[in-house]
Amino acid sequence: MNEAVRDPGPSRAAPAGEEHDPVRAPWTGPMRAALDEAVRAPATGDVPVGAVVLGPDGSVIGRGRNEREATGDPTGHAEVLALREAARAVGEWRLAGCTLVVTLEPCTMCAGAIVLSRVDRVVYGAVDEKAGAAGSLWDVLRDRRLNHRPEVIQGVLAGECAGLLTDFFRGR
Numbered sequence: 677m678n679e680a681v682r683d684p685g686p687s688r689a690a691p692a693g694e695e696h697d698p699v700r701a702p703w704t705g706p707m708r709a710a711l712d713e714a715v716r717a718p719a720t721g722d723v724p725v726g727a728v729v730l731g732p733d734g735s736v737i738g739r740g741r742n743e744r745e746a747t748g749d750p751t752g753h754a755e756v757l758a759l760r761e762a763a764r765a766v767g768e769w770r771l772a773g774c775t776l777v778v779t780l781e782p783c784t785m786c787a788g789a790i791v792l793s794r795v796d797r798v799v800y801g802a803v804d805e806k807a808g809a810a811g812s813l814w815d816v817l818r819d820r821r822l823n824h825r826p827e828v829i830q831g832v833l834a835g836e837c838a839g840l841l842t843d844f845f846r847g848r
């Protein structure tokens with residue numbers, strides 16, 4: 677849980693040296709694309725969480741933002757919608773070689789969908805200590821009882837990702 681300890685929490689300030697962090701720095705561009713999705717969610721009263729799926733060549737092949745309020749769908753989470761769009765783009769359900777990038781730690785449903793999609797890697801921003809299933813309350817993504825375990829990188833632009841949520845809930 678060293679990663680969680682290092683998470684900067686809901687602060688806007690970038691953690692010192694994040695731009696030079698060799699693990700996280702390569703993912704700040706894709707995380708900005710996920711943040712671009714997240715900022716659009718509040719227009720429909722939805723919690724600002726956004727996600728993108730990158731294909732094996734690094735291009736964006738799926739996008740999603742939380743649309744539970746917009747569509748009245750309890751499963752309308754950013755990750756599920758991004759995975760669906762990516763699968764349509766690829767033409768099959770297996771997303772081997774792909775990376776899911778999401779602004780908030782996935783919940784149990786999304787972590788389950790991620791495992792089923794067989795993406796190679798999950799990159800997330802803010803930790804969700806109340807419902808996270810990628811290291812916080814559960815660690816579905818790295819559960820050794822499952823037959824697919826993606827690489828997990830957390831804490832990319834965590835301050836910005838958490839700040840969006842903090843502002844949203846403060847404004848309600």
Ligand SMILES: [Zn+2]
Pocket residue numbers: 753754755782783784785786787
């Ligand atoms: Zn979810």
